[in-house]
Amino acid sequence: MTTTNPPARVRFAPSPTGFLHIGGARTALYDYLLAKQTGGAFILRIEDTDQKRYQDTAEQDIKDALAWMGIQPDEGPDRGGPYAPYRQSQRSQIYRDIAEELIEKDQAYYCFCTTERLSEVRDQQQKNNQTPHYDGTCRRLDKKEAVNRAASGEPHVIRFKSPRGGTTTAVDALRGEITVENSSLDDIILIKSTGLAVYHLAAMVDDHLMGITHVFRGSEWLPTFPIHVLVYRALGWDEPIWVHLSVLLKPDGKGKMSKRDTELAREQGYPIFMKDMEDLGYIPEAVINWIALMGWSYDDKTEYFTLSDLVDKFSIDKLNPSPAAINFSKLDHFNGLHIRELAVEDFAKRIKPWFEKAGLLPRDEILVPVAAALQKRTKKLTEVVDMGGFFFHDEVGLALDRIVSSKLSAGQAAEAAERILEIFRGLDEITQDKAETALRELASQMGLKAGQIFGLLRESLTGQKVSPPIFDIIPILGRELVLERLEKAHKILSKA
RNA sequence: GCCCCCAUCGUCUAGGGGACCAGGACAUGACCCUUUCAAGGUCAAGACCGGAGUUCGAAUCUCCGUGGGGGCACCA
Numbered sequence: 001m002t003t004t005n006p007p008a009r010v011r012f013a014p015s016p017t018g019f020l021h022i023g024g025a026r027t028a029l030y031d032y033l034l035a036k037q038t039g040g041a042f043i044l045r046i047e048d049t050d051q052k053r054y055q056d057t058a059e060q061d062i063k064d065a066l067a068w069m070g071i072q073p074d075e076g077p078d079r080g081g082p083y084a085p086y087r088q089s090q091r092s093q094i095y096r097d098i099a100e101e102l103i104e105k106d107q108a109y110y111c112f113c114t115t116e117r118l119s120e121v122r123d124q125q126q127k128n129n130q131t132p133h134y135d136g137t138c139r140r141l142d143k144k145e146a147v148n149r150a151a152s153g154e155p156h157v158i159r160f161k162s163p164r165g166g167t168t169t170a171v172d173a174l175r176g177e178i179t180v181e182n183s184s185l186d187d188i189i190l191i192k193s194t195g196l197a198v199y200h201l202a203a204m205v206d207d208h209l210m211g212i213t214h215v216f217r218g219s220e221w222l223p224t225f226p227i228h229v230l231v232y233r234a235l236g237w238d239e240p241i242w243v244h245l246s247v248l249l250k251p252d253g254k255g256k257m258s259k260r261d262t263e264l265a266r267e268q269g270y271p272i273f274m275k276d277m278e279d280l281g282y283i284p285e286a287v288i289n290w291i292a293l294m295g296w297s298y299d300d301k302t303e304y305f306t307l308s309d310l311v312d313k314f315s316i317d318k319l320n321p322s323p324a325a326i327n328f329s330k331l332d333h334f335n336g337l338h339i340r341e342l343a344v345e346d347f348a349k350r351i352k353p354w355f356e357k358a359g360l361l362p363r364d365e366i367l368v369p370v371a372a373a374l375q376k377r378t379k380k381l382t383e384v385v386d387m388g389g390f391f392f393h394d395e396v397g398l399a400l401d402r403i404v405s406s407k408l409s410a411g412q413a414a415e416a417a418e419r420i421l422e423i424f425r426g427l428d429e430i431t432q433d434k435a436e437t438a439l440r441e442l443a444s445q446m447g448l449k450a451g452q453i454f455g456l457l458r459e460s461l462t463g464q465k466v467s468p469p470i471f472d473i474i475p476i477l478g479r480e481l482v483l484e485r486l487e488k489a490h491k492i493l494s495k496a
Numbered sequence: 497g498c499c500c501c502c503a504u505c506g507u508c509u510a511g512g513g514g515a516c517c518a519g520g521a522c523a524u525g526a527c528c529c530u531u532u533c534a535a536g537g538u539c540a541a542g543a544c545c546g547g548a549g550u551u552c553g554a555a556u557c558u559c560c561g562u563g564g565g566g567g568c569a570c571c572a
Contacts, residue, residue: 049572115570122569128497184498189569193570224567246501251507254564256565294508323502323564333522336534376534377535455531457531466534
């Protein structure tokens with residue numbers, strides 16, 4: 001760690017409305033990286049102020065996804081922490097109090113307008129080609145009277161009193177100053193009629209109270225950014241460093257991922273949700289590497305990063321403000337890259353469940369050698385069964401049409417099988433050293449190419465057209481099994 | 497309609513006035529290696545959205561256009 005920056009307190013604050021997706025995971029990752037790099041804290045806060053969109057499985061899904069990535073929060077609903085609770089639904093009173101404080105300071109006001117009236121106003125404005133906004137009716141109410149009406153139980157919301165004239169300038173770490181006309185700012189709702197706060201208040205309050213130093217969030221917050229800054233200033237608080245991340249676009253770069261795109265990707269074997277990553281054969285090391293590079297880069301060459309590399313090298317000023325299209329083939333590439341970096345034993349451990357899921361019994365004695373044979377040629381864990389299932393099958397299915405071709409008749413194949421058998425039987429140990437020369441000789445004697453002999457052998461032992469190298473396979477299978485499978489192949493070929 | 501953001505190969509990006517007839521990666525094609533498939537290696541093709549300025553000099557700065565994206569809820 002080369003940084004001299006003070007410890008950062010960075011929060012990941014998802015709304016539990018669905019599964020954690022790539023975009024959210026990226027934000028969480030950046031949060032984590034900055035926190036760890038500075039020796040600070042990575043905080044999980046659940047923003048569940050919207051009871052309508054709330055899904056009770058979402059919070060767990062988010063935690064599971066973070067755990068899978070290996071980025072556990074230092075503070076959060078499960079672990080607690082000095083600023084608990086970390087679930088906004090448990091902090092309603094705090095928001096309410098601060099909203100009241102804003103009213104006292106004349107920075108907010110009660111609003112008694114009904115939703116019906118509001119939507120009428122909006123429709124009218126839209127019809128007149130005006131930007132929809134609150135018309136300010138209740139802003140003009142006498143304050144004492146409004147306080148009384150609210151106290152007497154009349155349904156109301158609390159709105160922020162946006163400045164009328166002038167401009168507001170907010171500073172984003174990636175984009176610099178963003179200045180807007182205050183006249184374009186709406187009097188947004190802070191507290192709903194249910195008494196619950198909305199994001200615009202709750203997030204600001206929590207970020208301040210929890211001592212958050214850096215806010216990473218999606219660029220969809222840019223339009224309301226000035227208002228958030230205004231809320232901070234109205235309360236007299238110091239602002240955090242704001243970082244608005246670029247959006248992730250769908251692979252063709254045309255628009256952000258929609259539900260339809262998500263389904264489409266999934267059909268093609270590509271994940272949008274973190275929960276699908278594992279099932280589709282991706283390993284967290286690769287996913288993290290891939291995600292980190294969408295919107296961030298280190299230099300003009302380095303692309304391979306482990307989590308701890310990233311903790312070391314991450315920096316805000318290398319973040320890219322422009323939108324990035326998701327590139328799934330690059331995920332595949334990184335997955336292969338990280339798989340190859342795994343220790344064989346580790347890789348073995350990770351592929352075992354895949355064989356089990358396929359109904360096979362991966363024998364532990366040969367699991368590591370099998371893993372070694374497979375590791376170099378697998379990109380996704382899903383491929384492992386197709387490629388190496390034959391190691392654990394009782395029998396191997398032989399496809400005659402794959403062995404017998406225009407260049408190799410059934411008779412030749414049968415003969416070749418028999419002669420390979422002879423060669424192997426004469427060997428107490430079938431190694432590349434001892435067998436390869438003999439097999440090549442056999443090929444030339446029969447007027448065949450070496451590839452044809454090896455192909456036949458491969459089919460006989462694996463039942464597959466492609467497999468790891470023959471001489472990698474043989475010692476793993478063992479002499480006995482090799483002879484057995486060859487004999488069977490020979491029998492079938494003789495009958496054909 | 498209004499507001500905001502963004503703009504380098506198909507995609508992710510390096511680049512922050514001369515080091516750039518623009519570098520890397522994925523994908524693509526060819527070749528090498530080779531018992532298959534990979535992996536690995538070599539090579540190829542491929543981009544500064546347009547126009548004005550500023551400057552001796554612009555991918556880099558400014559403005560205008562265009563394109564793309566996002567937002568305009570008692571959702572986050």
